[in-house]
Every structure is written in structure tokens, then in C-alpha cells.
Amino acid sequence: MFGSRWLLQSIGFVGLVAALGCSKVNKNLATVSGVVTQNGAPVNGAKVTFYSTVEGGNEKVGAYAATTDSSGKYLLASVGKEPGIPPGLYKVTITKLEAGSGLPEGFDSGQMEAAGMGKNMMPKDYENPQKTKLSVTLEVGKNENKNFDVQGTASGSAPPRTP
Numbered sequence: 001m002f003g004s005r006w007l008l009q010s011i012g013f014v015g016l017v018a019a020l021g022c023s024k025v026n027k028n029l030a031t032v033s034g035v036v037t038q039n040g041a042p043v044n045g046a047k048v049t050f051y052s053t054v055e056g057g058n059e060k061v062g063a064y065a066a067t068t069d070s071s072g073k074y075l076l077a078s079v080g081k082e083p084g085i086p087p088g089l090y091k092v093t094i095t096k097l098e099a100g101s102g103l104p105e106g107f108d109s110g111q112m113e114a115a116g117m118g119k120n121m122m123p124k125d126y127e128n129p130q131k132t133k134l135s136v137t138l139e140v141g142k143n144e145n146k147n148f149d150v151q152g153t154a155s156g157s158a159p160p161r162t163p
Contacts, residue, residue, distance in 0.1 A: 029084030030138040033075040034146035035068075036094055038122065042072030043096060046122065048148070050076065050090040050136070051129040062086060063129075085138070092134035094150055096121040123152030 032050070036043045045068060052062035064085045066074040079085055097118030126132055136146050 028087070028140050029082060030087040030140055030143055031075070031077045031084045032136070032138055032143040032146050033073070033077075034144070034148065035072045036074060036148050036150065037072055038150045039152075040149065042070070043068055043094075043122075043150070044070045044072065046072075046074075046094050046096040048074045048076075049093045049095075049129075050085065050138075051093070052086065053089045053091060053135075054086070087138045087140045089135060089137050091129045091132050092136055092148065093129055093132050094122050094126045094134070094148060119154075121154040122150055123154065125152065126150050 036046050036048060047065055047067055049063055049065040054062070062085065064076055064079055066076040068074045076085065077083070098121050099118060120127055126134060134148055136143075138146075
């Protein structure tokens with residue numbers, strides 16, 4: 001009798017903990033995927049950054065980035081522990097950094113960006129969140145085929161530093 005009561009209480013407790021644990025998952029987030037091309041050709045190693053247009057106080061909040069693979073595909077499915085990003089309207093920038101002169105060998109694109117020393121191989125019209133021609137509205141859930149075809153030639157300049 002005591003054993004079965006203890007077993008039922010334990011099962012109830014485990015169920016309650018599981019229900020509370022699952023309720024912390026934010027299901028009102030968006031994932032986004034697509035392909036980046038330049039003049040119709042897939043771009044490998046481009047950084048696709050989504051800048052939220054939602055204001056928080058006096059500043060815009062939220063910038064999320066993904067990198068394209070050899071076929072130009074990108075996927076932004078999680079940020080930290082969150083399974084996606086908040087839905088809404090985003091300005092989109094696309095940059096692809098290559099090493100300029102004077103950089104130590106082995107610098108990756110993140111280090112080049114932080115140092116402000118890489119050359120952007122994408123057109124200048126797409127590198128600044130205030131001037132980009134690209135935007136996208138993300139809905140809750142999967143947002144697939146958010147493709148971007150960048151037109152023009154490389155700017156060859158260091159893109160503006162992002163906050």
C-alpha cells in the first residue's frame with residue numbers, strides 16, 4: 001500500500017516537472033532558410049544577417065546571422081538556447097569577406113570583420129542595414145525559400161562595423 005502510493009506520487013511529481021520544463025520552450029519563434037546568389041550564381045561563405053526593425057527603448061533590438069554553404073544555402077534555426085528568432089520584419093544584409101593585405105595568415109571572417117580589415121566581395125548596396133535593399137517578414141514557424149539574388153559586383157571595401 002505504502003509502495004504504490006509512493007510510486008503514484010513520484011510519477012505525478014515527474015509529470016509536473018516535465019510539464020513545467022516543456023512550458024519554458026518558446027514556440028513563438030521563427031526559423032528561416034534560403035539561397036543566396038550573386039547575379040544568379042550561388043555564393044559560398046556569405047554572411048546573411050537579419051536586423052530586427054522592432055524598437056526596444058531607443059535602440060533596435062536583435063541581429064541574427066547565418067553563413068551560406070557551397071550551394072549558397074543558409075539556415076538560421078537556433079540562436080543560443082532558443083529554437084529560432086522572433087518573428088517580424090527584418091532588414092537583411094549580405095557580406096562576404098576575403099582577406100585584405102596585411103592580415104595574419106589564418107584569420108577567419110569573424111576576425112576580419114572585428115578587425116575591420118577584410119574586403120567585402122559583395123556589392124555595397126547590400127552591406128549596411130540602414131541602406132540595404134533587402135528585407136523579409138518572418139512568420140512563426142518555418143520560413144523557407146527566403147532567397148536573395150544580389151546584383152552587381154564586389155565593393156572591395158570593408159563593410160561597416162555592426163553593433
